[in-house]
Amino acid sequence: MTTQELTYLFVGLSFALYIGIAIWSRATSTKEFYVAGGHVPPVLNGMATAADWMSAASFISMAGIIAFMGYDGSVYLMGWTGGYVLLALLLAPYLRKFGQFTVPDFVGERYYSRWARLVVVVCLLIVSFTYVAGQMRGVGIVFSRFLEVDINTGVLIGMTIVFFYAVLGGMKGITYTQIAQYCVLIFAYLVPAIFISILLTGNPIPQLGLGSMLIDGTGLSVLAKLDHVLVELGFHEYTMGTKSKMDVFAITAALMIGTAGLPHVIVRFFTVPKVSDARRSAGWALVFIAILYTTAPAVGAFARLNFVDTVHNIQYQATPSWFKNWEAIGLIAWKDKNGDGAVQYHNGDALEGGKPHYAEGRGEHGERILHNIATASANEVYVDRDIMVLANPEISNLPGWVIALVAAGGLAAALSTAAGLLLVISTSISHDLLKKTLVSTLSEKQELLSARVAAAFAVVVAGFFGIYPLAFVAQVVAFAFGLAAASIFPALFLGIFMKAMNREGAIAGMLTGMIFTFSYIVYFKLMQPTANIPANWLFGISPEGIGFIGMILNFAVALTVVRFTNPPPAHIIAMVSNIRIPVGVVKE
Numbered sequence: 001m002t003t004q005e006l007t008y009l010f011v012g013l014s015f016a017l018y019i020g021i022a023i024w025s026r027a028t029s030t031k032e033f034y035v036a037g038g039h040v041p042p043v044l045n046g047m048a049t050a051a052d053w054m055s056a057a058s059f060i061s062m063a064g065i066i067a068f069m070g071y072d073g074s075v076y077l078m079g080w081t082g083g084y085v086l087l088a089l090l091l092a093p094y095l096r097k098f099g100q101f102t103v104p105d106f107v108g109e110r111y112y113s114r115w116a117r118l119v120v121v122v123c124l125l126i127v128s129f130t131y132v133a134g135q136m137r138g139v140g141i142v143f144s145r146f147l148e149v150d151i152n153t154g155v156l157i158g159m160t161i162v163f164f165y166a167v168l169g170g171m172k173g174i175t176y177t178q179i180a181q182y183c184v185l186i187f188a189y190l191v192p193a194i195f196i197s198i199l200l201t202g203n204p205i206p207q208l209g210l211g212s213m214l215i216d217g218t219g220l221s222v223l224a225k226l227d228h229v230l231v232e233l234g235f236h237e238y239t240m241g242t243k244s245k246m247d248v249f250a251i252t253a254a255l256m257i258g259t260a261g262l263p264h265v266i267v268r269f270f271t272v273p274k275v276s277d278a279r280r281s282a283g284w285a286l287v288f289i290a291i292l293y294t295t296a297p298a299v300g301a302f303a304r305l306n307f308v309d310t311v312h313n314i315q316y317q318a319t320p321s322w323f324k325n326w327e328a329i330g331l332i333a334w335k336d337k338n339g340d341g342a343v344q345y346h347n348g349d350a351l352e353g354g355k356p357h358y359a360e361g362r363g364e365h366g367e368r369i370l371h372n373i374a375t376a377s378a379n380e381v382y383v384d385r386d387i388m389v390l391a392n393p394e395i396s397n398l399p400g401w402v403i404a405l406v407a408a409g410g411l412a413a414a415l416s417t418a419a420g421l422l423l424v425i426s427t428s429i430s431h432d433l434l435k436k437t438l439v440s441t442l443s444e445k446q447e448l449l450s451a452r453v454a455a456a457f458a459v460v461v462a463g464f465f466g467i468y469p470l471a472f473v474a475q476v477v478a479f480a481f482g483l484a485a486a487s488i489f490p491a492l493f494l495g496i497f498m499k500a501m502n503r504e505g506a507i508a509g510m511l512t513g514m515i516f517t518f519s520y521i522v523y524f525k526l527m528q529p530t531a532n533i534p535a536n537w538l539f540g541i542s543p544e545g546i547g548f549i550g551m552i553l554n555f556a557v558a559l560t561v562v563r564f565t566n567p568p569p570a571h572i573i574a575m576v577s578n579i580r581i582p583v584g585v586v587k588e
Contacts, residue, residue, distance in 0.1 A: 003400035046284025051182035059413030064388035066300030070238035083259020088282030096278040104432035123487040131480035135418035136466025181412040188409020206298035234347035250545030258481025261489030322394035348377030426455035482547025486513035509558030517550035
């Protein structure tokens, strides 16, 4: 079978599996739709959480970011894994003991206010829509290459698939679908990584291959050769960072704290039977996540090294088929600036405006004609960072079935998180906004219907943002983490650990953190993208890390307001005490 036929087969079988599970586990009540009935075992819930967590950003984009950022890309690894420690220790067991369906349920009850519930719903929707945009973009990229359609069509196909099993199955269907998706995505990630590690270093363990000697006779390790080659091409050393310490710290903190405040991750801990199972779920999730996250640095390094070896100073007509395949859908571009017919890959922008703008026809060497050439730069190659993991098996000439497997894995990663986010969005609208705030007379049947309608609406909005993305997938996701860190996490943390925190303080803090962080991101990414340089950033902190400052502002405003407003009622203080005391412990 050809690679294309294998891709159709693997993707088709995986989709059939997901849809079959959705039909088998169709939700029949609001409890099954929202929290899978609360009966998911910790190990399975940990696996579903890992799939929910390891989105298109983890599978598709993270290794690509590491491949091009080198040492600086470690902020994503540290932040995204460290957040689970915070979640397991500070939030998960307490929120599970509270015993409700959603994060706004906790905020609304803890802060005894419909307005507090409404504010956190708005924050949650902004975070979730930002996050899901990255997932739909990832789906579009996978479909565009492997099913040979344009990215926009790929996004529409992904919307249809997610709509079917998220709207039909709810959390129950999504949970068991995500277990299957984890198995698919982790196998699809590890197989090519092991293959490539053996080809480059002879070591079958990618994590060890990253530090091993290459078998090409140079006598250099993978990282040493990357440093040497990239410096020759005008880049900084791969193992040396260029970001300031402040920005690295802020991004890592924003990603870590944002992880502990993400609603689609928190809701997973409402699906287990007992409070103790919430911590066990977090532990298992860390184990399952670590399998991919410890492999990603090796995948990124292998991809960058293979990319340079197969592209730089190669005659365009002799470039491998994978280069032309990705060029055909606009995710790689080349312009022969010096007229030598060879592809020159150097440091610098190949294109003005960041993305290729193609004209009709082909150039004299067969390349696609570009409108927006950056003539001042010697670099002739534009490459979208999000393609590196997907293109890596092709670059390394791996068998067709491995390429097809990676396509299925990329889709599993993107769709698993997209489904979880869409469920959170639909739940926030139907349960928290309608049932608990605006229309309290809704019956369970009407609430379930409104949840499915809200999910359908969310799919459409997510698709729009997938077609018109703000940045690379991992960067878009980082913005969502910053927004969650600045708005949701402080309200949850103070609600659990500060009995005196009242509704006025929580509302003021959430609004301050969200407005500040959202405005900062919009200004530098949409309003003034040309000003998005370190010299213009507040304290030298990039939009990806500004959520850390937003969180500090949230805490500062909340703690200030609470000093000048009335304390919470006695029954709220008693509720907080009950949440924080483990079952079976007797107060003296």
